[in-house]
Amino acid sequence: MQIDLKRFHETFFEEAEEHLGTIEAGLLSLTEQGADPELLNTIFRSAHSIKGAAGSFGFNELARLTHVMENVLDRLRSGKRSPDEALTQHLLRASDTLRELVAATRKGEAASVPTDVVLAELSAELADGAAPATGEGAPRSAAGAGSPGEVVYHIVFEPEPDLFRQGQDVFLLLRDLAEVGTVLAVECRRDRLPPLAEMDAETCYVGWDLRVRTARPEDDLHDVFMFVEGSCKLEISAEAATGATSAGAPVTTEPGAIREDRRAGPQRRADSTSIRVPTEKVDALINLVGELVISQAMVNQAVSGYSLTPELEEALSVVQRSTRELQEQVMAIRMLPIGTVFNRFPRLVHDLSAQLGKRVRLESEGAETELDKSVIEPLGDPLTHLIRNSVDHGIEDPEQRIGAGKPEEGVVTLRAYHEGGNVLIEVSDDGKGLDRDRIRAKAISQGLVRDDVALTDDEMYALIFAPGFSTATVVSDVSGRGVGMDVVKRNVEALNGEISVRSVVGRGSRFRIRLPLTLAILDGLSVRLGRDTFILPLLSIRQSVRPEPSDIKTVLGSRGEIFLLRGEQLPLLRLSRLFHTAGTVEDPTRGIVVVTETDGRRFGVLVDDVIGQQQVVVKNIERNYRKIDAVMGATILGDGRVAFIVDVAELHRVATRRRQSDDEMEHVVGESAVAAIAAAQEDGA
Amino acid sequence: MSKTALIVDDSATMREMVSYTLKQAGFEPLTGANGQDGLDKLTGQQLDLIITDLNMPVMDGLSFIKAVRARDEYKFVPILMLTTESQVEMKAQGKAAGATGWLVKPFNPEMLLQVIGKVVPK
The missing domain is CATH 3.30.565.10 (Histidine kinase-like ATPase, C-terminal domain)
Structure with a gap:
C-alpha cells in the first residue's frame, strides 16, 4: 500500500495553528485562574495533538518540543508543580518558539529555528522534581536472545472469561501465532467448560496449550498476545536448550517504533464530518454563483415584457428563489x-x-x-x-x-x-x-x-x-x-x-x-447618469432629496457648489462631471441629490435619478484592468450592462483634489470598461 | 463487501490520516471529533472496527469505550485506542473499559494496518 503522508501536511499545519492559539490563550488564563484542571487539560491536549501528528510525519523537532511542553504541563496537571509567573513565561516562550517552528517546518526549514534555549528552560522546570518519563515511542530494545536458530516454545494461553467483551478474537491470535512459527501441537483446555445448559455464549471458557517452533525471538511471541496479556494467563517457555530466556511474567510491549514512511499515494479522501477545501475553490464557487445571480436577473428582465404562461412564471420564480438560497449557502461556506x-x-x-x-x-x-x-x-x-x-x-x-x-x-x-x-x-x-x-x-x-x-x-x-x-x-x-x-x-x-x-x-x-458580512456582495443604491448606471454603497448613504432651486448655491465663481439640506451646508458633487457622462441633467432641480457621509463629513452627490436599492456582486477592476479613481469595483446589471460601484470616501477626496487642481478624472466608461469586466469575469471563473 | 470503521479523534489531522489509510485498506470510514460525536455516529449499523483517541474534549476515550461496550450491538467490536501515553496504567484502564488493543502515537499507516490486522479478521 502506498500512502503519502504529505497529503496530510496542510491539515496538520492548519490544525497546529489552531492548537497554538489554544495553548497561548490557555497559558495566559493560567496566570489568572491558577491550575484549573480543565484549563490545563485543554492546553495539554493541544500540545499533545501537535506532538502525536508531528511524530507521525517525522517532524522530530516539533515532536521533541511539544513532548517537553507536555511533560511540564503534565506536572502541573498532576499537581506536582503549581503555575507561577516564571513557569508561565517559560511556557509562553516555548509556545512562541513552537509557533516559529511550525511556520519553519511548513517551509521545510525546521532546522533554522533554535530550540535549545526553551528546551533547556523547560527541562530545568522538570529537573527540580522527579524526572518524568521521556522518550516514549522510542524504539523498544529487543529484549531476550537474538535468533540463534530455532527454538521450540511451550505456550499456555488461558483467557479470562470476559475476553470476548474486549472485542478479542482468539482465532486471530492463533492465526498470528502460526505466522510467527510452526505450530507443532494445539490442545484445547476444556476443564472450565460448564454443562451446555449453563453455558453463556458470550463468555470464554476454554484455553490452549501450544507448542510452536520458531527462529524468531521470544518477544515476537509475546507480541502476538500483546493485547490480551493483561486479561489471560499466559506462559511462554522455551523447551529446547538454546537461549534459556525467561517466561511467565506478563510483559507490556508496544507495537513499534518511529519509522520513516513516505511513499506516494493516489486520491484524497474526504472526512465525513467536515472537509477542508482550498480557499480558491470556494472563491471560484462564489464567483460562479455570482454569475448565476446575474444571469438569473437578466432572464427575469428579458422576459418581463412578455406575458408568460403560469408554468413558466412559476418556474422562473422557483429559479429565482433557489438562486438566492444557493447564493446565501455558498456565501456561508466562507464564513468564519x-x-x-x-x-x-x-x-x-x-x-x-x-x-x-x-x-x-x-x-x-x-x-x-x-x-x-x-x-x-x-x-x-x-x-x-x-x-x-x-x-x-x-x-x-x-x-x-x-x-x-x-x-x-x-x-x-x-x-x-x-x-x-x-x-x-x-x-x-x-x-x-x-x-x-x-x-x-x-x-x-x-x-x-x-x-x-x-x-x-x-x-x-x-x-x-x-x-x-x-x-x-x-x-x-x-x-x-x-x-x-x-x-x-x-x-x-x-x-x-x-x-x-x-x-x-x-x-x-x-x-x-x-x-x-462579505466583500463579494454589496448593498447598493443604483443611480442613473445619462444612459449609464452607477452604484453607491448603501452604507454611506443618508438620504436622497430632490432639491429646490433655493437649495443650491454657487460659491464665488469657482465650480464649487453648495447644497442646503435643511439649512446645513453640504458640498455638492456632480457625479456626471467627475465621470464625464454624456446626456445628464444639468439643472440640479431636475435631478436628485444623494446625501452621503464619510469620515463624519457629509456631502451631496448629484445624479439624474435614483433607480433603486439592490444587492450587487462586486467585480474587481483593479486586478484585471487598473485602478480607476473613485471606483471600488464594478458589477453587471440585470440587462447585462456594466455599472461602476462608486467609492464614496475616495470620491470625496478626489473631488476635493480636483477642485484644487484641474486634473481630469479618469474616464473609462464604455468599451474599455466592458473589456475590463469581461477580463475580470474570465479571470474569476 | 467493505468493512466499516469508526474513527474518533479530536485532531482533524489524525482523523484524516487514519481514515485515508483505512480507506486504502478497504474500510468505509466514519469519523467523530470526540467521544460524544463518535457515539452519535453509532446508529446500529454493522461496524467492524473502532479506533479512538483517549484524550479528547467533551467525552474522553475511556468513557466512549465504556459507552460503546454498553450497547448490545457493539459489545464485541474490536476497539483500538490511540495513545501517546505508553504508561501501563492507561492501557490497563482502556482494557478494563473494554478496549481490544492500542496503538502508540506517533505511528505511520503501515503500523496502523499492522495493528488492525491483529484485531480485525481479514
Whole structure:
C-alpha cells in the first residue's frame, strides 16, 4: 500500500495553528485562574495533538518540543508543580518558539529555528522534581536472545472469561501465532467448560496449550498476545536448550517504533464530518454563483415584457428563489468565526500591560460571530492597533486608577455582533477617555481646524483619524510610533467598513467598526447618469432629496457648489462631471441629490435619478484592468450592462483634489470598461 | 463487501490520516471529533472496527469505550485506542473499559494496518 503522508501536511499545519492559539490563550488564563484542571487539560491536549501528528510525519523537532511542553504541563496537571509567573513565561516562550517552528517546518526549514534555549528552560522546570518519563515511542530494545536458530516454545494461553467483551478474537491470535512459527501441537483446555445448559455464549471458557517452533525471538511471541496479556494467563517457555530466556511474567510491549514512511499515494479522501477545501475553490464557487445571480436577473428582465404562461412564471420564480438560497449557502461556506482573530489578543494585552506596568484584563464577547474569511484576515492589524491604543493610552496607570476611584485593573473589551447585514466590532476600555482639549489643541496646531470653530464631540473625535494625528505627549514604546489611527481607518475602509469613536472623559472610549458580512456582495443604491448606471454603497448613504432651486448655491465663481439640506451646508458633487457622462441633467432641480457621509463629513452627490436599492456582486477592476479613481469595483446589471460601484470616501477626496487642481478624472466608461469586466469575469471563473 | 470503521479523534489531522489509510485498506470510514460525536455516529449499523483517541474534549476515550461496550450491538467490536501515553496504567484502564488493543502515537499507516490486522479478521 502506498500512502503519502504529505497529503496530510496542510491539515496538520492548519490544525497546529489552531492548537497554538489554544495553548497561548490557555497559558495566559493560567496566570489568572491558577491550575484549573480543565484549563490545563485543554492546553495539554493541544500540545499533545501537535506532538502525536508531528511524530507521525517525522517532524522530530516539533515532536521533541511539544513532548517537553507536555511533560511540564503534565506536572502541573498532576499537581506536582503549581503555575507561577516564571513557569508561565517559560511556557509562553516555548509556545512562541513552537509557533516559529511550525511556520519553519511548513517551509521545510525546521532546522533554522533554535530550540535549545526553551528546551533547556523547560527541562530545568522538570529537573527540580522527579524526572518524568521521556522518550516514549522510542524504539523498544529487543529484549531476550537474538535468533540463534530455532527454538521450540511451550505456550499456555488461558483467557479470562470476559475476553470476548474486549472485542478479542482468539482465532486471530492463533492465526498470528502460526505466522510467527510452526505450530507443532494445539490442545484445547476444556476443564472450565460448564454443562451446555449453563453455558453463556458470550463468555470464554476454554484455553490452549501450544507448542510452536520458531527462529524468531521470544518477544515476537509475546507480541502476538500483546493485547490480551493483561486479561489471560499466559506462559511462554522455551523447551529446547538454546537461549534459556525467561517466561511467565506478563510483559507490556508496544507495537513499534518511529519509522520513516513516505511513499506516494493516489486520491484524497474526504472526512465525513467536515472537509477542508482550498480557499480558491470556494472563491471560484462564489464567483460562479455570482454569475448565476446575474444571469438569473437578466432572464427575469428579458422576459418581463412578455406575458408568460403560469408554468413558466412559476418556474422562473422557483429559479429565482433557489438562486438566492444557493447564493446565501455558498456565501456561508466562507464564513468564519471572528474568534480566529480575537484569539491572538489575550497575549497582546498580557505582554503590553506587563511592559507598561499596568494591570489590564481583556474580555471578549461574540467570538463566534461569523464573517467572511476575506474580511476577517485583514482585520487583524486594525484591531491590534486599537487594542494597543486602548492599553497604552486608554487605560491609566494603577495609581491614577485608584486615585480616580476605579478598580486597579483596567478592562479592555472586545465585542462582535451582527446588526442587520453588518458585523459590528467594538474595542472599548474603561480608561480615561479621549482628551478633548488636547485633541483640539493638536488639531489647531496641525492646521486641521481653525481655533475659532466650535466642534461637536463627534467632529472632534473624528479628528483622531486624520493622517499623522497623535496626541501622545510621550511617544511610548508601545504605540505612538509608525501607524496611526488614520491607517486603522484606511484599513477598515478598504473592507468597505467604517469606524467611529465615542468617548466619555474619565469613563473610557469605544471604537466601533462596522463591516459588511462579505466583500463579494454589496448593498447598493443604483443611480442613473445619462444612459449609464452607477452604484453607491448603501452604507454611506443618508438620504436622497430632490432639491429646490433655493437649495443650491454657487460659491464665488469657482465650480464649487453648495447644497442646503435643511439649512446645513453640504458640498455638492456632480457625479456626471467627475465621470464625464454624456446626456445628464444639468439643472440640479431636475435631478436628485444623494446625501452621503464619510469620515463624519457629509456631502451631496448629484445624479439624474435614483433607480433603486439592490444587492450587487462586486467585480474587481483593479486586478484585471487598473485602478480607476473613485471606483471600488464594478458589477453587471440585470440587462447585462456594466455599472461602476462608486467609492464614496475616495470620491470625496478626489473631488476635493480636483477642485484644487484641474486634473481630469479618469474616464473609462464604455468599451474599455466592458473589456475590463469581461477580463475580470474570465479571470474569476 | 467493505468493512466499516469508526474513527474518533479530536485532531482533524489524525482523523484524516487514519481514515485515508483505512480507506486504502478497504474500510468505509466514519469519523467523530470526540467521544460524544463518535457515539452519535453509532446508529446500529454493522461496524467492524473502532479506533479512538483517549484524550479528547467533551467525552474522553475511556468513557466512549465504556459507552460503546454498553450497547448490545457493539459489545464485541474490536476497539483500538490511540495513545501517546505508553504508561501501563492507561492501557490497563482502556482494557478494563473494554478496549481490544492500542496503538502508540506517533505511528505511520503501515503500523496502523499492522495493528488492525491483529484485531480485525481479514
